[in-house]
Amino acid sequence: MAFQALYRRYRPQRFREVKGQEHVVAALRNAVRDDAVAHAYLFSGPRGTGKTSTARILAKALNCEDLDEGEPCGVCEPCRAVEAGTSLAVTELDAASNNGVEAVRDLIQRASLGTAGRTKVYIVDEVHMLSNAASNALLKTLEEPPGHVVFVLATTDPHKVLPTIRSRTQHFDFRLLGASLLTEHLREVAADAGLEVAAAAIDSAVRKGDGSARDALSALDQIVASGGAGEEDASVDEVVEGLCERDTARALGGVALACASGADPRSVAAAIAAHLRDGLLSLMAPDLVSLPDVARERVADQARRLGPAALVRALEAVGDAVLALPNAPDPRVTLEVALVKVTRPDADTAPAAILERLEHLERRAREMTTAAVEATSPLVAAPAEGAQPAGPPAPAPGLRPPVGVEGASPTIEPGSVPAPGDPSAGGPGPVPSGPSRSAGVPGGPAEPAQQPVRPPSGAPDAGGLDQAGTASAPRSGGAAGASQGRPSAPAGAPAGGAPTGGKAAGAREVLGAARGRRDEAVATPPPAPQKPALGSLGATRGRRPASPPTPPSRPEPAPAGAPPSAVDGGEAGAAAPDLVQLSGAWASEVLPQLSSVSRGRFSTGRFVDVVEGSAVLALPNAIMRDKCEEKRPELERVLALHFGRPVPVRLTVDPSVGAEGGGAATRPGDAEHEDHIDLDDLVDAPGDARTGIDRLTEAFPGAEVLGDA
Numbered sequence: 001m002a003f004q005a006l007y008r009r010y011r012p013q014r015f016r017e018v019k020g021q022e023h024v025v026a027a028l029r030n031a032v033r034d035d036a037v038a039h040a041y042l043f044s045g046p047r048g049t050g051k052t053s054t055a056r057i058l059a060k061a062l063n064c065e066d067l068d069e070g071e072p073c074g075v076c077e078p079c080r081a082v083e084a085g086t087s088l089a090v091t092e093l094d095a096a097s098n099n100g101v102e103a104v105r106d107l108i109q110r111a112s113l114g115t116a117g118r119t120k121v122y123i124v125d126e127v128h129m130l131s132n133a134a135s136n137a138l139l140k141t142l143e144e145p146p147g148h149v150v151f152v153l154a155t156t157d158p159h160k161v162l163p164t165i166r167s168r169t170q171h172f173d174f175r176l177l178g179a180s181l182l183t184e185h186l187r188e189v190a191a192d193a194g195l196e197v198a199a200a201a202i203d204s205a206v207r208k209g210d211g212s213a214r215d216a217l218s219a220l221d222q223i224v225a226s227g228g229a230g231e232e233d234a235s236v237d238e239v240v241e242g243l244c245e246r247d248t249a250r251a252l253g254g255v256a257l258a259c260a261s262g263a264d265p266r267s268v269a270a271a272i273a274a275h276l277r278d279g280l281l282s283l284m285a286p287d288l289v290s291l292p293d294v295a296r297e298r299v300a301d302q303a304r305r306l307g308p309a310a311l312v313r314a315l316e317a318v319g320d321a322v323l324a325l326p327n328a329p330d331p332r333v334t335l336e337v338a339l340v341k342v343t344r345p346d347a348d349t350a351p352a353a354i355l356e357r358l359e360h361l362e363r364r365a366r367e368m369t370t371a372a373v374e375a376t377s378p379l380v381a382a383p384a385e386g387a388q389p390a391g392p393p394a395p396a397p398g399l400r401p402p403v404g405v406e407g408a409s410p411t412i413e414p415g416s417v418p419a420p421g422d423p424s425a426g427g428p429g430p431v432p433s434g435p436s437r438s439a440g441v442p443g444g445p446a447e448p449a450q451q452p453v454r455p456p457s458g459a460p461d462a463g464g465l466d467q468a469g470t471a472s473a474p475r476s477g478g479a480a481g482a483s484q485g486r487p488s489a490p491a492g493a494p495a496g497g498a499p500t501g502g503k504a505a506g507a508r509e510v511l512g513a514a515r516g517r518r519d520e521a522v523a524t525p526p527p528a529p530q531k532p533a534l535g536s537l538g539a540t541r542g543r544r545p546a547s548p549p550t551p552p553s554r555p556e557p558a559p560a561g562a563p564p565s566a567v568d569g570g571e572a573g574a575a576a577p578d579l580v581q582l583s584g585a586w587a588s589e590v591l592p593q594l595s596s597v598s599r600g601r602f603s604t605g606r607f608v609d610v611v612e613g614s615a616v617l618a619l620p621n622a623i624m625r626d627k628c629e630e631k632r633p634e635l636e637r638v639l640a641l642h643f644g645r646p647v648p649v650r651l652t653v654d655p656s657v658g659a660e661g662g663g664a665a666t667r668p669g670d671a672e673h674e675d676h677i678d679l680d681d682l683v684d685a686p687g688d689a690r691t692g693i694d695r696l697t698e699a700f701p702g703a704e705v706l707g708d709a
């Protein structure tokens with residue numbers, strides 16, 4: 001027997017063999033059984049979903065000599081004649097190729113003649129293609145149909161069918177087949193046909209079928225003929241991988257592979273577009289993806305890697321290529337150019353390309369941040385436990401507790417503080433215990449910090465305090481320590497972490513702290529209550545969200561951390577904070593506490609001196625100084641709150657301040673703050689009374705105004 005395409009060999013011959021259209025065939029079968037068949041049907045739906053096959057089965061059923069509940073027997077003479085295409089009871093007209101009125105007239109004439117069987121079925125395929133005249137001729141017949149005739153009008157586009165025709169028919173909508181149904185169908189066919197087909201080949205055919213049983217079977221035929229799973233599939237996958245990896249060579253290699261295996265660039269482009277579309281769907285509406293599971297996951301993974309913006313852009317580019325291909329002198333080049341554009345957005349200045357690059361950057365940034373956090377967190381966690389024992393001694397240098405401690409400091413009993421009188425020396429006092437420190441590190445929760453603090457401060461041992469003192473001092477931001485002439489050697493490094501700092505700084509801090517704590521742990525194994533541990537753990541956990549840049553409620557400068565508490569302890573009206581403390585707290589602790597307008601103004605300034613107990617803040621120019629003067633009370637209020645004592649502020653002008661890029665530049669770690677632009681911070685430029693002419697003449701020395709403007 002000559003080769004017969006699978007889709008023809010496995011064309012459904014009975015109602016029950018029609019896949020995925022149960023709603024249609026059940027109605028038709030019942031109509032046949034009950035002898036209630038309408039005189040005209042309209043079958044609409046995508047191609048390859050069984051419209052024509054169903055019409056033929058209907059013809060069989062209407063002529064079968066051995067009907068079973070509306071189902072044709074398939075063995076009687078009329079049934080076999082219909083199946084063989086020799087039955088006079090079935091007349092087909094393809095309106096796509098015979099759309100003229102003549103063809104329809106001819107059809108109608110025959111319809112009015114006698115009948116060979118019981119009922120004649122006229123099938124008009126692609127009925128929406130009929131010309132107007134033909135449609136009207138058909139309409140006339142539909143209005144007064146001969147009794148022995150049934151019209152089946154099939155169309156892929158029911159909206160283009162004359163409404164008057166539609167309204168005279170019973171309309172059935174055929175649907176695309178789901179991937180699982182199609183897979184099952186292909187497996188059955190393959191098994192029945194004795195084909196050895198790999199699961200991947202079935203998947204590939206299902207994908208190409210895209211919901212159409214006929215297309216899927218054709219694809220299966222093709223795959224079987226080419227001896228295995230579609231190479232085109234593999235090459236399309238390769239192209240998409242290339243897009244994901246932004247690997248131009250790989251994408252083009254995929255195209256070359258496909259073309260080498262004989263694929264037409266057009267079909268490759270269409271396949272790429274279909275693949276990308278599935279990817280987009282898997283991101284936006286996963287339920288709509290009709291793919292076998294394995295392929296579905298693959299596509300979804302690729303889509304995630306590409307990201308929506310890149311996906312849309314790729315889809316557009318390939319879609320454009322598909323449109324341009326029919327007229328392209330060399331279709332392959334057109335496709336390749338499209339792929340290069342997609343893989344090299346830097347070579348494309350279209351907004352979409354730029355958007356995609358942005359998205360790509362964002363994703364990379366996210367990944368890096370996540371990676372960084374993950375890299376540091378284990379360290380943090382481990383040390384935290386180790387630190388537990390270290391409790392009291394703990395003052396790990398690294399810790400830049402100020403943040404956390406600060407919260408606790410106010411509550412610390414004076415007694416505990418060693419030398420309240422001496423703020424600078426004070427550093428040690430409160431800061432002490434390991435636990436507090438650990439709590440402090442996270443910078444978050446003041447509560448946990450407090451608990452730990454008490455025990456140590458309570459009395460533990462002078463030694464502990466002392467130790468703490470040394471440790472804390474350094475950490476208190478190298479600055480304070482140094483200024484106070486503290487030895488505090490170790491601290492240096494850890495303190496490095498600027499109080500503020502962005503995530504990076506935060507991470508550094510954590511690392512430093514962790515390291516410090518570990519050291520301590522080794523040094524002093526002792527007591528360590530659980531509470532601190534919990535606190536530290538909790539704190540550690542809390543840290544990430546706590547986002548270092550803006551210290552919690554009441555940020556406190558590293559240096560200040562200690563002193564303030566000391567002050568609280570007893571020293572009323574203590575000496576003003578020194579310049580180092582002021583500078584240390586300025587950008588990270590004080591500025592953020594100001595209202596946005598004030599912050600904008602003051603951020604241009606910098607503390608340059610402490611004179612007679614007043615902090616001298618230099619501003620780049622007189623205008624800014626005047627503006628800041630208005631807000632001076634607010635600044636003093638914040639400073640007083642922060643340092644725990646009144647801090648008078650004097651404003652001066654120092655142009656070099658501006659040149660340095662604003663007062664916030666006290667520490668390099670504060671770069672983030674400088675980038676930050678708050679619209680509220682913007683102030684109007686001074687008014688300019690000059691006219692445009694004035695300014696023009698000024699700008700062009702020697703220019704003269706010749707006439708009235």
Ligand SMILES: [Zn+2]
Nearest residue numbers: 064073076079
């Ligand atoms: Zn029959």
